[in-house]
Amino acid sequence: MRIAVDVHGTSYDIDALQAAHDANSTIPDLFCADPVCRKAVRFVPRHQQNRKGRIEPVDVPAYIGLTSGSEHVNDCRYNTAKRIAVIVDKSDRDFVSELEAGKRELRLLVLHNGLSGKPLSSNPPIPTGATPGFGPGKGTRQYVSSGQKLDSYLRTTADLLELRSLCDSDAALAAQLTLRFGPKRIAWNDFFFNRDRYDEAWELLKKAGGNAHPIALTGEVKSHYSPPAGAKYKSTFLNCRPLYRKTDTPNRVESFEVSVMHADAAWLSSFPVGTSIILFGLSEYKEIVENSAKDANDPSRTVTYAVHKLSLRPKFKQQIVTVL
Numbered sequence: 001m002r003i004a005v006d007v008h009g010t011s012y013d014i015d016a017l018q019a020a021h022d023a024n025s026t027i028p029d030l031f032c033a034d035p036v037c038r039k040a041v042r043f044v045p046r047h048q049q050n051r052k053g054r055i056e057p058v059d060v061p062a063y064i065g066l067t068s069g070s071e072h073v074n075d076c077r078y079n080t081a082k083r084i085a086v087i088v089d090k091s092d093r094d095f096v097s098e099l100e101a102g103k104r105e106l107r108l109l110v111l112h113n114g115l116s117g118k119p120l121s122s123n124p125p126i127p128t129g130a131t132p133g134f135g136p137g138k139g140t141r142q143y144v145s146s147g148q149k150l151d152s153y154l155r156t157t158a159d160l161l162e163l164r165s166l167c168d169s170d171a172a173l174a175a176q177l178t179l180r181f182g183p184k185r186i187a188w189n190d191f192f193f194n195r196d197r198y199d200e201a202w203e204l205l206k207k208a209g210g211n212a213h214p215i216a217l218t219g220e221v222k223s224h225y226s227p228p229a230g231a232k233y234k235s236t237f238l239n240c241r242p243l244y245r246k247t248d249t250p251n252r253v254e255s256f257e258v259s260v261m262h263a264d265a266a267w268l269s270s271f272p273v274g275t276s277i278i279l280f281g282l283s284e285y286k287e288i289v290e291n292s293a294k295d296a297n298d299p300s301r302t303v304t305y306a307v308h309k310l311s312l313r314p315k316f317k318q319q320i321v322t323v324l
């Protein structure tokens with residue numbers, strides 16, 4: 001949750017709460033922002049956390065979560081369990097299948113194949129009247145072209161990711177939805193990456209060497225760049241705010257930069273600077289490139305940036321979602 005209200009219904013966004021925290025101001029009792037709910041929530045300020053396998057603590061962004069024992073009402077927009085059920089009920093059974101009551105599986109391979117232009121399914125079209133599970137006489141399920149199917153997969157993915165971005169962690173989604181990529185089970189934290197974990201996304205793609213499952217990255221739009229007239233390349237870039245990581249070497253910084261490339265500059269500029277977005281699909285990584293630049297605050301110092309690039313060339317416009 002990015003927003004909460006006080007007892008009078010005045011809303012506070014996460015930045016205002018962080019500013020109040022930093023200024024040692026009193027933070028009011030907070031409640032869920034959805035008027036149908038108004039259950040007790042709490043603000044957790046930005047902090048650092050030691051994580052396994054990391055040299056230095058990572059920054060955990062501020063968030064608003066439920067207080068212990070508090071739960072959103074059924075119709076609340078922040079009620080994750082309910083919203084997952086609604087999304088999943090509308091989804092294509094070839095993409096989200098039911099394992100057991102309350103447990104579903106999301107098949108990233110069919111999304112991957114759709115995005116890479118491979119056939120979506122090795123199964124031939126199901127002849128009318130022979131659909132298993134539909135019973136004799138009721139088997140009228142039509143074969144849907146992969147275009148419509150892929151549209152449905154993209155919509156389900158976008159809806160789930162939007163919901164994930166409202167949550168403080170993977171837990172709520174992971175409890176109901178297992179991710180599968182062919183025979184492999186994929187952990188939610190290997191699928192969904194906030195900016196503080198761009199480095200882990202880059203490592204994952206490098207390790208997979210071109211065979212990675214689709215991933216999702218959240219970002220804040222930092223800039224747009226269009227090629228000058230006459231340039232050989234045609235793509236416009238939408239760049240997200242990078243992650244910077246200190247190193248043990250003085251004046252050496254690692255940066256992790258996420259960009260979207262697309263020929264439609266007008267479309268990319270419809271995501272203005274400062275917009276929070278989620279991009280998903282078959283992202284690519286580039287090997288590290290080193291750039292040196294004068295320190296903006298101290299021109300006598302030269303800083304070397306080890307640039308790690310991550311990029312997405314969306315095939316479909318549904319692959320970028322604005323987060324409200």
Ligand SMILES: [Zn+2]
Pocket residue numbers: 032033034037038039071072073076077078079
């Ligand atoms: Zn609520």
